[in-house]
Structures are given as C-alpha cells and as structure tokens.
Amino acid sequence: MLSEVLSRLTASLEDLSPWKSLACSVGLLLIFLSIFQYAVTAARFPLYVDAPGQEKKPPLVPHIAPFLGTLPLTFLWNPMQFVISSKTLFWSPHPVRVKFMGLECYIVSGAANIKSLFKAPSVTAFGFHGSFLRKAFGMSEKAAVRYSEDDSGENPEPAPNSNVEPKNRMNYLTHEFFKRFLSGPTLQTLEKGLENHLTRHLLSLNVATDSGWTHIHDFMSIFKTQVTSAVVDTICGPNLIRQNPGFPDDLWTVDCGVGKLMSGLPSFLVSKPRSCRARAIQSIKRWRAWAEENSDPAQVGPGGESPYWGTEMFHSLLEIYSNMDGFDDESVATEVLAFIWATTTNSVPSAFWACMDVFRDPELLAQVRSEVESCLIRQRSPTDEIRFDTERLTRLPTLQAVFAETLRLRVHGFLMRFPSKENVIINHDWSIPRDSMILMSSTPGHMNPEVWASGSCESHPVDQFHPGRFLQYSEKTNSLTFSMARAKGHWTPFGGGHHPCPGRHFSRLEILLTIALLVTSYDCEILASEKSMAMSSQNFGFGVLDPCGEIPVSIRRRSMV
Numbered sequence: 164m165l166s167e168v169l170s171r172l173t174a175s176l177e178d179l180s181p182w183k184s185l186a187c188s189v190g191l192l193l194i195f196l197s198i199f200q201y202a203v204t205a206a207r208f209p210l211y212v213d214a215p216g217q218e219k220k221p222p223l224v225p226h227i228a229p230f231l232g233t234l235p236l237t238f239l240w241n242p243m244q245f246v247i248s249s250k251t252l253f254w255s256p257h258p259v260r261v262k263f264m265g266l267e268c269y270i271v272s273g274a275a276n277i278k279s280l281f282k283a284p285s286v287t288a289f290g291f292h293g294s295f296l297r298k299a300f301g302m303s304e305k306a307a308v309r310y311s312e313d314d315s316g317e318n319p320e321p322a323p324n325s326n327v328e329p330k331n332r333m334n335y336l337t338h339e340f341f342k343r344f345l346s347g348p349t350l351q352t353l354e355k356g357l358e359n360h361l362t363r364h365l366l367s368l369n370v371a372t373d374s375g376w377t378h379i380h381d382f383m384s385i386f387k388t389q390v391t392s393a394v395v396d397t398i399c400g401p402n403l404i405r406q407n408p409g410f411p412d413d414l415w416t417v418d419c420g421v422g423k424l425m426s427g428l429p430s431f432l433v434s435k436p437r438s439c440r441a442r443a444i445q446s447i448k449r450w451r452a453w454a455e456e457n458s459d460p461a462q463v464g465p466g467g468e469s470p471y472w473g474t475e476m477f478h479s480l481l482e483i484y485s486n487m488d489g490f491d492d493e494s495v496a497t498e499v500l501a502f503i504w505a506t507t508t509n510s511v512p513s514a515f516w517a518c519m520d521v522f523r524d525p526e527l528l529a530q531v532r533s534e535v536e537s538c539l540i541r542q543r544s545p546t547d548e549i550r551f552d553t554e555r556l557t558r559l560p561t562l563q564a565v566f567a568e569t570l571r572l573r574v575h576g577f578l579m580r581f582p583s584k585e586n587v588i589i590n591h592d593w594s595i596p597r598d599s600m601i602l603m604s605s606t607p608g609h610m611n612p613e614v615w616a617s618g619s620c621e622s623h624p625v626d627q628f629h630p631g632r633f634l635q636y637s638e639k640t641n642s643l644t645f646s647m648a649r650a651k652g653h654w655t656p657f658g659g660g661h662h663p664c665p666g667r668h669f670s671r672l673e674i675l676l677t678i679a680l681l682v683t684s685y686d687c688e689i690l691a692s693e694k695s696m697a698m699s700s701q702n703f704g705f706g707v708l709d710p711c712g713e714i715p716v717s718i719r720r721r722s723m724v
C-alpha cells in the first residue's frame with residue numbers, strides 16, 4: 164500500500180518542471196520528517212512516565228517540527244483557551260518537558276506538584292527579573308546585570324563562594340525591603356495612608372452632587388485614575404502625580420504594551436508604550452531631583468513619612484538602588500517605575516472587576532452593603548468623611564468571598580522558577596535538573612470545574628463570578644462564614660512558596676476598601692454589553708486580565724447612611 168503511494172508520488176513528481184519537482188520533494192520530506200518526529204516523541208512519552216525507579220525524568224511533550232518544537236499556534240490567538248484545553252501541557256498529572264524555538268522548559272501543574280515545587284528550598288524566581296526589566300522597562304544592561312550576577316542568595320549570610328559586594332546583593336536587599344515594609348508593623352503606616360488617600364480620591368469623583376445620575380464612558384477610568392493615584396500617593400507621596408498629572412495614563416499605556424515590549428517586537432510597532440515609558444521615567448527623575456533638593460529632615464514624621472518622599476519605604480527603595488554599581492539616575496527611575504507597575508498592574512483592575520461584579524448583582528450588592536455599613540465609624544458631623552473599622556472590614560465573609568472569587572476568575576498568570584543549586588524533586592519522584600526553567604500557570608487551578616463547580620456550586624460554571632464558592636453556612640453561628648476549603652493548592656493568584664507576592668496584604672486592603680467606599684457612597688448602573696465585559700486575552704499570563712471593551716456606567720451619589 165505504502166509502496167504504491169510512493170511510486171505514484173514519484174511518477175507525479177517526474178511530470179513536473181525541475182524547480183517545482185524540487186520544491187515538492189522538499190515539502191514532502193518536511194512532512195515525513197514531522198510525522199516521524201511526532202511518532203518518535205509520542206512513542207517515548209508514556210515510556211518516561213512508566214519508567215521504574217526513584218527519579219523519573221519529565222517526558223518531552225510530543226511535537227511535530229524538530230526545531231520549532233511544541234508550536235502552540237492556538238496560543239497566539241486564544242491563549243486562555245489553549246491553556247484550559249491543552250491537557251498534555253497544563254493539566255498533566257506529572258511535570259512535562261517542552262521544547263519551543265530552541266528553548267526548553269518544564270511545566271508543572273496540579274495542586275500536589277505545585278505545592279511540592281513551592282516547598283523546594285533552592286528554587287528561586289529571581290533569575291527572570293533582570294531580563295524582564297531590560298525588555299519590558301528598557302533598563303540599561305549595566306544595571307540589569309546586577310540581577311544575573313548576584314549569586315549571593317537572599318539570606319543575610321551570603322552564599323559560600325559568592326564575591327558579590329554587600330551593596331550589590333540585589334536578591335537579599337530587595338527581599339529584606341519587601342519583608343520590612345510590606346508586612347509586619349510597618350505595613351500599618353502604609354495602610355493608614357492608603358485609607359486616607361483612597362477615601363479622598365473616591366469620594367471626590369466627578370459625579371453630580373445632587374441625586375442626579377452622571378454618565379461615565381468607562382468605569383475602568385475611575386480605577387485607572389483615582390485608585391492608581393491613591394496607591395501612588397500612598398507610597399511616594401502626592402507630589403509625583405501633582406507634578407506629573409499624566410503619570411497614571413503613561414503607566415497604563417506601558418502596562419497595556421508589556422506583552423508586546425517583552426516579545427521584542429521592532430520599536431516602530433511598540434512606539435506608544437515606549438514613548439509613555441520614557442515620559443514616565445522622566446517624571447520620576449524630575450520628582451526625585453525636586454524631592455532631594457527640598458527635603459528637610461525636620462519635616463519627617465514619626466512613621467518616617469515625609470511631604471517630599473511620601474513614605475520611609477520609598478526613600479529606602481531609592482537608597483538601595485542608588486548605592487548599587489551600574490545604577491545611574493535613569494536606571495533608578497526605571498526600577499521605581501517597575502515597582503509602581505507591580506503595585507498597581509494587578510490590584511487596580513482587580514478592584515475594578517470586584518466592584519463591577521458587585522454592582523451588577525442587586526442581591527449581592529445588598530448583602531455587601533449591609534456588611535460594610537456595619538463597619539462604618541459613625542460620623543461626628545455630616546461634613547466628615549466616611550471611615551470604616553478596617554480591622555472588622557477585612558473579616559467580613561461576603562466581602563472576602565468577593566475578593567477571593569475576583570482573583571480566582573480574573574488572575575491568569577504564569578509563574579517562573581529556577582532550581583539554582585541542585586535538581587529539584589517534585590512530588591517524591593520527578594526530577595527537574597538544576598538551572599532549568601520551570602513554568603506554572605494559575606489558570607488550570609483557577610478554572611478546574613472539579614474544584615470550583617462541584618457540590619453546592621454545581622450550577623455555577625467556572626467562568627461565572629460566584630462568591631458563594633468561598634462561603635459556607637455555619638450551623639453553629641447560623642450564619643455564612645468565609646471559607647478557603649476549596650482553594651487549597653488550587654488558588655494561587657499571589658504565587659507561593661518562598662516567593663509569594665510581597666504586596667498581597669496591601670492589595671487585599673486596597674481592594675476591600677475600594678469596594679466598601681464605592682458601594683457605600685454611590686449607586687451605579689452598569690450599561691456595558693456582555694461582549695465588552697468579557698475578559699481580554701491581551702497580556703494573558705501577566706496576571707489580572709482587562710475587559711474586552713469600555714464599560715459605560717451611570718453613577719449617582721447616595722445620601723449618607
């Protein structure tokens with residue numbers, strides 16, 4: 164049969180001109196090679212999995228083209244669908260190896276495997292930072308190299324054989340900085356500032372002061388201007404934005420282009436994010452020069468806050484980078500921009516989604532309002548700003564469930580890890596070699612119907628917003644309680660292991676407080692179509708997704724409770 168097909172093919176090729184015949188032969192050869200490659204890799208795949216012995220090597224995922232490897236064409240136009248449907252890559256019960264354009268990486272999926280990877284001691288996320296800052300934020304090579312050259316580790320005692328000078332210990336210094344300022348008692352100063360700035364920004368929205376409705380063409384604009392400004396004012400003080408009112412817009416244009424900037428497209432295709440990035444860096448440089456010239460130690464408050472620098476935290480961040488070799492003013496400002504980006508890129512759109520989903524559902528809105536209004540600190544006079552007992556606010560069951568469900572549904576990020584010192588053993592018997600690249604995706608865990616759409620949540624498909632996934636009825640107290648019972652190992656919006664997001668506590672308060680302030684102070688009718696409210700795949704893999712379109716709303720002030 165095969166010989167008959169081949170002889171017919173040869174006969175047809177002989178009838179063609181020499182060039183056409185050569186082209187057809189090359190084409191046929193490539194097809195045969197691809198089939199052969201696929202057959203070999205597919206045949207070897209189960210052999211690896213079933214191999215007896217202590218340490219198994221993750222199998223190479225079957226692929227067609229020898230150099231291109233696993234070419235995920237569908238990933239290019241619908242990455243979310245690709246990750247959700249690609250059973251071999253992202254739903255495999257064991258780690259797998261993938262080749263793509265000459266690169267090799269390991270994909271780890273499933274709660275047990277991910278937990279095991281998070282626990283491994285010598286696995287770091289640090290290796291990726293320098294190249295990310297270089298590509299996405301245009302950091303100079305001289306500064307970015309501090310990341311790749313730092314082999315001293317993140318502990319106070321540098322790793323043996325490391326010659327990195329103390330001031331250049333990027334990994335240790337930045338982790339100490341995160342620990343000191345984004346957790347523990349110092350965080351309270353930051354949170355107090357956040358409460359003040361959020362209240363000021365969100366209560367002064369450009370909305371009619373009588374009981375009339377105001378039309379806003381895109382609900383997200385409130386978050387990208389007011390919530391962003393509140394966060395930036397909290398960490399750097401109000402002068403950065405006061406002196407550069409276009410800063411939030413520049414920041415979000417950079418954010419929108421991060422995926423394209425990372426992919427190394429020619430500069431004319433990314434000219435807008437590049438020019439906004441340059442302008443945002445100039446704004447930071449100007450603000451820093453002004454603050455340095457004017458700052459006066461006598462004006463520094465008890466929590467280290469200054470009218471020039473904002474927080475002690477920010478001053479300390481600037482000092483760390485300014486002392487490092489290779490960092491000039493431009494590189495310090497680039498780091499600052501990247502830090503501000505990290506503080507806003509996920510938390511601000513998360514706050515948007517949470518508020519939109521609450522305002523869309525009258526029953527949920529009533530429940531959230533009744534919870535948050537129980538935490539209002541009574542005003543002394545009608546002109547006083549509203550205030551919440553934030554300690555109680557962060558323990559409200561429905562509010563916490565809205566937060567957790569928002570992150571489950573809206574966060575779709577890839578996490579990277581590198582075993583820096585030794586092979587890492589996953590779930591007792593899968594060995595991933597030292598210095599290789601490991602990739603995880605939060606999407607399969609967040610969208611697994613067996614976890615999230617089972618039992619009492621059976622009638623709520625995973626692509627729907629349903630805070631009830633995080634609520635349990637307690638007979639003891641005859642009330643609903645917040646529960647993370649389903650989430651264990653599956654809910655990873657903040658990453659995990661030794662390197663979870665250091666801003667997770669801050670962002671939780673930011674999102675809860677934004678919901679509380681908006682539902683208490685405003686009525687809001689969402690006027691967008693379902694198509695506009697769907698999640699866009701642009702920047703898939705970088706965290707929280709944006710909506711596909713603009714979200715027009717009608718909004719009016721509520722009479723004070």
Ligand code: HEM
Nearest residue numbers: 288505506509510513656657658659662663664666669670
């Ligand atoms: C919904 C909000 C947020 C989400 C979903 C989020 C998610 C993440 C994730 C997944 C990582 C990588 C962790 C890993 O590799 O395991 C990360 C890193 C980071 N996040 Fe967040 N984040 C949020 C808000 C914030 C906020 C508000 C801040 C600052 C106040 C912040 C600061 C950072 C920083 C500085 C890093 C890099 C940490 C490092 O170098 O090890 N994030 N975030």
